[in-house]
Amino acid sequence: xxxxxxxxxxxxxxxxxxxxxxxxxxxxxxxxxxxxxxxxxxxxxxxxxxxxxxxxxxxxxxxxxxxxxxxxxxxxxxxxxxxxxxxxxxxxxxxxxxxxxxxxxxxxxxxxxxxxxxxxxxxxxxxxxxxxxxxxxxxxxxxxxxxxxxxxxxxxxxxxxxxxxxxxxxxxxxxxxxxxxxxxxxxxxx
Numbered sequence: 001x002x003x004x005x006x007x008x009x010x011x012x013x014x015x016x017x018x019x020x021x022x023x024x025x026x027x028x029x030x031x032x033x034x035x036x037x038x039x040x041x042x043x044x045x046x047x048x049x050x051x052x053x054x055x056x057x058x059x060x061x062x063x064x065x066x067x068x069x070x071x072x073x074x075x076x077x078x079x080x081x082x083x084x085x086x087x088x089x090x091x092x093x094x095x096x097x098x099x100x101x102x103x104x105x106x107x108x109x110x111x112x113x114x115x116x117x118x119x120x121x122x123x124x125x126x127x128x129x130x131x132x133x134x135x136x137x138x139x140x141x142x143x144x145x146x147x148x149x150x151x152x153x154x155x156x157x158x159x160x161x162x163x164x165x166x167x168x169x170x171x172x173x174x175x176x177x178x179x180x181x182x183x184x185x186x187x188x189x190x
Contacts, residue, residue, distance in 0.1 A: 002131045002175040005047070006084075006141045006148050007068070009060040010035040011167040018097045021060075022089035028063045032167060036064040039168040040071030043140075046189045048072060051137040054079045054130065056144060058086065064168070065142040083126040086144035088114040106161065116150070116161075123151035131175040152185045159185050 010032030014021045028036065043050075050072065055065035057080050065078050090112025095101050108115045114122075130139060145165055152159040152171065165171075165186055174182040 001181075002135055003138045004127060004131060004141060004173040004175070005050075005139070006127075006143055006151070006171045006173065007039060007064065008145055008148055008165055008167055008169045008171075009056075009058075009064040009142055010067075012060050015167060020089050020092050020095050020097060020101070022086055022093040023058065024093055025059050027059045032060065033063070033067065035168040036067035037071065039170070040068040042189055043068065044072055049138055050074065050140050052076075052079065052134050052139040053142070054081045054084065054139060055142045056080075056084045056086065056147070057082055058144070061142045061144065065140075068140065068142070081126070081130070081141075083122065083129075084141055084143040084147055087119050087146035087150065088112065090114075102162075116153075119146060119150035120154040123147050124154045127151055127173055128175075128178075128180075131173075132178065135175075152183065155180065155183055156185070 010028045012026040012032055013029045014026050053065055053069050053074055055061045055078050069078060090110050092101055092105060092110045092113060104110055148165060148171055149161050153161060170187045170189060172184040172187050173180055
């Protein structure tokens with residue numbers, strides 16, 4: 001079995017201030033660094049055996065991945081994978097998250113935004129490709145809210161883009177015989 005745990009990066013000032021980040025390359029704030037250390041401690045205590053650590057190319061994901069890597073005493077290099085990057089929000093990047101803007105996002109009504117179906121397919125195919133490449137391994141991926149929600153909304157009608165996914169939330173995918181056999185959105189491990 002291949003086990004993939006996708007972790008949302010720690011908090012940034014833009015998360016704190018309810019701004020749409022998309023692919024704008026913001027760093028973690030102090031809370032985000034603390035969150036990364038906390039999730040790393042949980043993984044170290046309850047789920048410590050990882051073969052591969054993959055990160056989005058954005059700084060907030062790389063910082064989160066590096067903190068986790070160091071806490072787990074993982075002695076290999078991080079693998080940067082451009083396909084686990086956050087959704088492109090186009091003209092909405094930098095905007096305050098309001099009901100109006102979120103309704104427009106849900107309707108794919110933002111100029112330059114990656115459409116929902118495109119995001120879902122990118123997320124699904126990326127995870128399946130990673131599962132195929134590292135078959136039988138245990139893989140941590142540090143990514144972003146809409147990438148993760150894109151995957152899980154593709155897999156389940158019970159999960160939506162408004163489902164709660166906190167910074168450093170854990171999400172598990174289990175693959176056997178090249179098929180997803182189980183998944184857990186926003187898993188609590190303690």
